[in-house]
Amino acid sequence: RQRARGGGVDVDPVLIAAAEADHPGPRWLVGDLAELDLPDRFDGIVCAGNVMAFLAPSTRRPVLERFAAHLADDGRVAIGFGAGRGYEFDDFLADARAAGLVPDLLLSTWDLRPFTPGSEFLVAVLRKG
Known part of the structure; x- marks a missing residue:
């Protein structure tokens, strides 16, 4: 084990x-997450606390690319942040796809409530795709 x-x-x-x-x-x-280069690959990466919304817009996609690069082939990235912080959920999901990450599950809270178009928070569980 x-x-x-x-x-x-x-x-x-x-x-x-x-x-x-x-x-x-x-x-x-x-x-700097946008420049992260470790030899390790991870089964799980968690990015909580509105980190994505606090990043400079020019570094958001590079951070997602670094997450994808550090993710094991069957791993998952869980990213959570709130609405109204300058990073629209649709833009985030487009950036994730451009970085090679696709959603497995979208939630509106860390306690697993379903994501809806009116959700004020997003928890995206992403995988390589």
Whole structure:
């Protein structure tokens, strides 16, 4: 039985230091998601906390491309962010497709409520496609 390994990446060294202090053990890296280049491939990638909406518009697709590059062939990426933050859900899904990721499941909350056209939040579970 394999154990799960976790870790994280943030451009802010203060946040990485806090993560290391609060959760020792996982690998925490200071870095830009748009330039991420690790030798590892992951079964699961989680991008929560409106990260996609906080990115500069010019880096959104490159971040999705880096997620796709780091995803195992049968892995999944779960990305969640809210509406009204400058990144329309349709634009995000188009960027994901352009980056080689396709939706497996679209939800309106992290507690698995169905996504509808009026949803104020999107959780997209994506795979390579």
